[in-house]
Amino acid sequence: MEALLTNLKIRISDKIYIKDPESSDLGRKILKNSIELLDELGFEQFTFKKLGARINSPESSVYRYFENKHKLLLYLTNWYWGWIEYKLVIETYGIPEPALKLKKAIEVVADEVNIDNRFDHINEILLHNIVVFDSRKIFLTKDVDQENTEGHFMFYKQLAKRLTDIVQDADPEYKYAKTLVTIILEETMNQQFLKKHFPTITDCNENVSVTEVLTHMVFNNLNINNE
Amino acid sequence: MEALLTNLKIRISDKIYIKDPESSDLGRKILKNSIELLDELGFEQFTFKKLGARINSPESSVYRYFENKHKLLLYLTNWYWGWIEYKLVIETYGIPEPALKLKKAIEVVADEVNIDNRFDHINEILLHNIVVFDSRKIFLTKDVDQENTEGHFMFYKQLAKRLTDIVQDADPEYKYAKTLVTIILEETMNQQFLKKHFPTITDCNENVSVTEVLTHMVFNNLNINNE
């Protein structure tokens, strides 16, 4: 099965890029190196000029792929959520029991990330760091609403919807499934951030995983027969 | 009691500003107008030049109070959390019953904000909008760790600690009090944000308040006798 799925492509909306970065050597080089550079510098310090210097291309060439660095970050986070959704579907497909399915779903979202060899030139571990650190910045701008109508956050919303269905399947009576799901998604990232930078105000640490805490919290909230 | 407390001052660490903005007319003008302008423009579009234009002072005068706009935002969010902590102490002081105290605490953190006449030149409603929208940006920079050691996030951590004690009082057996508290704090803001910009992925709306949902979730998690 693994072998069959090589050279998969996560399809990102063409409104996010000017020229599909997956369609050329330079484009793929931009993706690979922007992930590495974003991880190193953070979003604020990252510039197309620095990226250009790193790949020995003028910044104007980068601008032929992405309008600006915000769109590039948008591309990468969409890729990340698309990838998580993809893993979610595959890994929960064969599980008939709703509670077990939910348990697995939380693992897919919250567990530590490993390199996925099916996708070349994307370092999923570094990308995960970027998502933890910078992904909220794509929402938190004055253009949210317009970007939202343009479908720039589709993958995230789609993933939230899919998870909501799983929660609702596990407990059809539960009233706040949507909020519970956004808490799972946001707090996965937030708790990972706190664990690293503010260890005194979180219970997550070397021995207690984010998955463990969130799973506990979710199942405590739901009313589930067999668990 | 209200009257007694007029002209209170929330003490912000002097490492955050160059000159105390509460100490002069110009300083207070900077605070008042930066809150309004940040609310209008958002953090990214806000500049000291625009602020200067609004208050008819050169930007160089603003730089005498704050090193840069990041520090200004830090000042304002610290003020906000200091204010919430202050309200928390006052409003929960007389409540002996731990569960009720916790209930009240969540209200103080998550309820809609009103103008507090004890603090002139600070519009708490606008400030709350800024906190919902921009406050995460003070953490999410490459300098977090250094800023943290310099005590720039004291108010937030202090508030988290105080809330953790209240949770632990209500249920001494609960294992994940710290994480529960950071979820209350962050999701207060996140759910308010979603309610406004992504209503399809949250249960919070006109009729269902953020306080209600978070309270439900917290109490569902804890093991509490009388409630």
Place this chain on the structure above:
DNA sequence: GCTAAATTAATAGTATTACTATCATTTTTT
């Protein structure tokens, strides 16, 4: 009420960022 000290205004200047434009060169397609 005067002097000194501190604060603010007015103005100019610099390095960096976030782009856009142009044209030459290389690569790809047919």
Place this chain on the structure above:
DNA sequence: AAAAAATGATAGTAATACTATTAATTTAGC
């Protein structure tokens, strides 16, 4: 081999995020 497309090399602009300097004004101490 010619045409089309992509990339490189280079230049330029407006805005941002500051720093510096000097003049004018306000405030504080006596």
